[in-house]
Amino acid sequence: xxxxxxxxxxxxxxxxxxxxxxxxxFAENRDFGFRDQIQRAAVSIMNNIAEGYDRSKIANDNKQxxxxxxxxNGSCGEVKSMLYLSQNLGYISDKEADYLRNKCLSVTxxxxxxxxxxxxxxxxxxxxx
Numbered sequence: 001x002x003x004x005x006x007x008x009x010x011x012x013x014x015x016x017x018x019x020x021x022x023x024x025x026f027a028e029n030r031d032f033g034f035r036d037q038i039q040r041a042a043v044s045i046m047n048n049i050a051e052g053y054d055r056s057k058i059a060n061d062n063k064q065x066x067x068x069x070x071x072x073n074g075s076c077g078e079v080k081s082m083l084y085l086s087q088n089l090g091y092i093s094d095k096e097a098d099y100l101r102n103k104c105l106s107v108t109x110x111x112x113x114x115x116x117x118x119x120x121x122x123x124x125x126x127x128x129x
Contacts, residue, residue, distance in 0.1 A: 009049060011111055018042055018104060018107065049072050049111075052065040052067065
């Protein structure tokens with residue numbers, strides 16, 4: 001199936017799910033600075049995928065999309081790092097932290113794969129991945 005819009009991207013769908021789970025997991029957390037930071041980082045993953053896709057579609061150039069995917073990947077790393085801290089502070093169980101980090105790792109691997117494909121196809125703007 002050809003990707004026609006960012007909502008069709010598996011990585012965006014998975015990033016959206018991570019975001020929802022982060023919001024639910026930390027909804028009652030009273031450390032507002034921590035909660036705000038991890039939620040913003042999770043939102044950044046899905047939003048950078050979406051924004052990069054739509055910008056590059058208009059520009060007909062994969063370079064912008066790759067740049068936004070790299071930002072999304074960085075945000076994924078931030079979420080994983082904060083999950084370690086949340087474990088250390090007792091905000092989240094080891095099991096839940098591992099589960100969410102594995103979901104982030106899955107998105108990271110898919111982002112890296114998509115970046116490689118886009119670099120190979122740069123100029124062709126092939127969105128069938």
